[in-house]
Amino acid sequence: MSKAPYTIIGNSAAAVGAVAGIREVDPDGPITLIAKEPHHTYSRPLISYLLGGKVDESRMPYRPPDFYEKNNVRAMLGVEVTRIDADKRCIETADGTSIEYDRLLIAVGGTPIVPLDVTGTDAEGVFTFTTWDDARHIQRYIETHEVTRTVVIGGGLIGLKSVEALVELGITTTVVELADRILSVTFDQTASDLARRSLEKAGVGVRCGTTVERIRQQGGKVSGVVLRDGTELACSMVIFAVGVVPNTRIVNGEAIETDRGILVDDCQRTSVDGIYAAGDVAQAADMLSGQKRPIPIFPNAYRQGLVAGNHMAGGNRRYEGGLAMNAVDICGLKTISVGVTVADDDGYEALTSLDEDTAVYKKIVLKGDRIVGAIFVGQIDRAGIITGLIKNAVSVSGFKDLLLTEHFGLISLPSEYRKHVVSGTGIEI
Amino acid sequence: MKRIIAREEYCLGCRLCEIHCLVQHSKSKKLIKVFRSEERRAIVPGVQVEQSGQVSFAIQCRHCDEAPCIEACMTGAMHRDPDTGAVICNQDKCVGCWMCIMVCPVGAIRSGDERHVASKCDLCMGEEVPVCVANCPNEAIICEDDDE
Numbered sequence: 106m107s108k109a110p111y112t113i114i115g116n117s118a119a120a121v122g123a124v125a126g127i128r129e130v131d132p133d134g135p136i137t138l139i140a141k142e143p144h145h146t147y148s149r150p151l152i153s154y155l156l157g158g159k160v161d162e163s164r165m166p167y168r169p170p171d172f173y174e175k176n177n178v179r180a181m182l183g184v185e186v187t188r189i190d191a192d193k194r195c196i197e198t199a200d201g202t203s204i205e206y207d208r209l210l211i212a213v214g215g216t217p218i219v220p221l222d223v224t225g226t227d228a229e230g231v232f233t234f235t236t237w238d239d240a241r242h243i244q245r246y247i248e249t250h251e252v253t254r255t256v257v258i259g260g261g262l263i264g265l266k267s268v269e270a271l272v273e274l275g276i277t278t279t280v281v282e283l284a285d286r287i288l289s290v291t292f293d294q295t296a297s298d299l300a301r302r303s304l305e306k307a308g309v310g311v312r313c314g315t316t317v318e319r320i321r322q323q324g325g326k327v328s329g330v331v332l333r334d335g336t337e338l339a340c341s342m343v344i345f346a347v348g349v350v351p352n353t354r355i356v357n358g359e360a361i362e363t364d365r366g367i368l369v370d371d372c373q374r375t376s377v378d379g380i381y382a383a384g385d386v387a388q389a390a391d392m393l394s395g396q397k398r399p400i401p402i403f404p405n406a407y408r409q410g411l412v413a414g415n416h417m418a419g420g421n422r423r424y425e426g427g428l429a430m431n432a433v434d435i436c437g438l439k440t441i442s443v444g445v446t447v448a449d450d451d452g453y454e455a456l457t458s459l460d461e462d463t464a465v466y467k468k469i470v471l472k473g474d475r476i477v478g479a480i481f482v483g484q485i486d487r488a489g490i491i492t493g494l495i496k497n498a499v500s501v502s503g504f505k506d507l508l509l510t511e512h513f514g515l516i517s518l519p520s521e522y523r524k525h526v527v528s529g530t531g532i533e534i
Numbered sequence: 535m536k537r538i539i540a541r542e543e544y545c546l547g548c549r550l551c552e553i554h555c556l557v558q559h560s561k562s563k564k565l566i567k568v569f570r571s572e573e574r575r576a577i578v579p580g581v582q583v584e585q586s587g588q589v590s591f592a593i594q595c596r597h598c599d600e601a602p603c604i605e606a607c608m609t610g611a612m613h614r615d616p617d618t619g620a621v622i623c624n625q626d627k628c629v630g631c632w633m634c635i636m637v638c639p640v641g642a643i644r645s646g647d648e649r650h651v652a653s654k655c656d657l658c659m660g661e662e663v664p665v666c667v668a669n670c671p672n673e674a675i676i677c678e679d680d681d682e
Contacts, residue, residue, distance in 0.1 A: 404606035432632035493639025516584040
């Protein structure tokens with residue numbers, strides 16, 4: 106049995122953040138990192154760029170080749186952890202090895218959903234799309250089966266990024282979304298319509314308010330789909346992108362408290378001593394509501410990992426809460442959404458500006474005198490200033506009417522906040 | 535590390551800093567050539583002058599100690615230069631996902647139109663003094679080294 110003071114299960118944003126967090130406090134204590142996937146830490150969101158041929162495999166690594174070595178990390182890649190024994194403070198791997206830990210971080214991410222009520226999902230040519238290997242398998246399938254038509258189920262972020270990749274490859278693609286609009290979680294109707302227009306201009310078929318009921322097969326391979334409204338679409342490949350759920354399987358039957366994800370406090374601690382969780386597997390507090398909910402986005406994962414690592418090594422960082430946000434480029438249309446984007450009850454106020462011709466749309470959602478959300482479509486430069494105002498809960502009562510103006514910038518902000526933002530130390534502005 | 539400090543009471547709003555930044559980050563490094571060539575559109579200056587009435591100032595990346603752009607960068611393109619401490623975007627690695635723009639509270643990162651990558655101040659790597667500072671006629675942007 107080997108012993109590692111710091112043990113991390115996972116190898117993506119949260120795990121890498123945790124390595125950084127540990128090293129802030131403890132410069133050389135040995136870290137063991139165990140991951141099921143065999144690859145050097147890679148950028149998960151890049152898989153759609155890889156599939157679309159925009160980047161090659163050499164650009165996949167998320168950190169340089171010497172990352173583990175430089176950080177005194179023993180990386181056990183391609184190794185599956187099968188069990189956590191919290192009483193004995195050890196984990197077991199699929200090959201029967203036991204590893205003792207002093208502090209353990211669970212950063213195993215999410216699992217893509219394949220709806221159980223769809224028939225025919227066992228056909229060859231049905232994929233999910235969350236890993237490097239998924240991208241390779243899809244690539245190979247497209248080549249060997251000369252795929253010319255696909256259906257992507259799910260009009261969220263992963264769905265649309267996979268659509269974009271398929272378009273790059275010249276494959277005729279239809280996206281099917283159950284909600285009444287694409288990107289329904291992060292966009293309002295107007296932003297969604299602009300995104301849809303961008304997709305349709307690229308030749309993508311968009312069907313909302315319906316979903317796939319059945320996958321047709323021929324000789325065990327996908328030959329089409331039947332939608333709930335009875336429409337049939339011929340295709341030779343299907344990608345499910347209806348979302349991910351926290352991958353809590355590893356803690357099933359253990360004492361670790363879970364809800365939708367593994368519940369954590371503001372130090373990323375789980376309910377069991379010495380065990381932490383971070384990233385898409387975790388359920389931490391939402392900055393705006395204070396409620397715990399999974400927000401599976403990249404920046405939150407890294408931040409949670411950083412906080413967890415720091416705390417595991419005896420530091421005192423705290424997680425300030427997650428803020429739902431996304432930056433996504435949809436077939437050349439730049440978009441950013443942050444926080445609450447639909448002002449659907451009385452407590453909220455929405456400021457909007459829209460230029461249909463140039464497809465430029467801006468929206469700021471306010472609650473009282475604070476910004477709680479924003480959407481930017483077409484023009485995104487300086488959107489982060491708004492994100493900063495949300496995070497810092499700055500009152501905008503003095504400059505509310507400037508928020509949507511063309512030259513909105515730091516100059517529009519109260520000088521005190523401006524100083525806070527631009528100064529590290531001794532900045533005179 | 536080097537820090538660039540803006541002094542709004544001295545800024546004339548002449549935008550020479552933007553021009554010098556542009557030229558410095560061009561291939562030819564020649565002003566007329568840059569402005570006449572197509573290259574002009576491919577470079578985004580890392581410094582921006584903001585102006586409202588009589589007030590103006592020049593602002594560029596703060597090279598934050600806790601840089602949200604580095605944390606949010608999904609490719610690893612945005613990183614801290616180990617030698618200078620500057621926050622640098624490796625444009626060969628950047629794919630233009632705009633996460634950094636979404637989280638920068640200063641609004642100091644911009645999306646290139648021509649090149650689909652994030653652009654920002656690199657503190658003029660290799661220069662003793664960043665060109666925006668060196669060429670400001672009124673010392674409205676100055677450079678300090680906080681290691682000294």
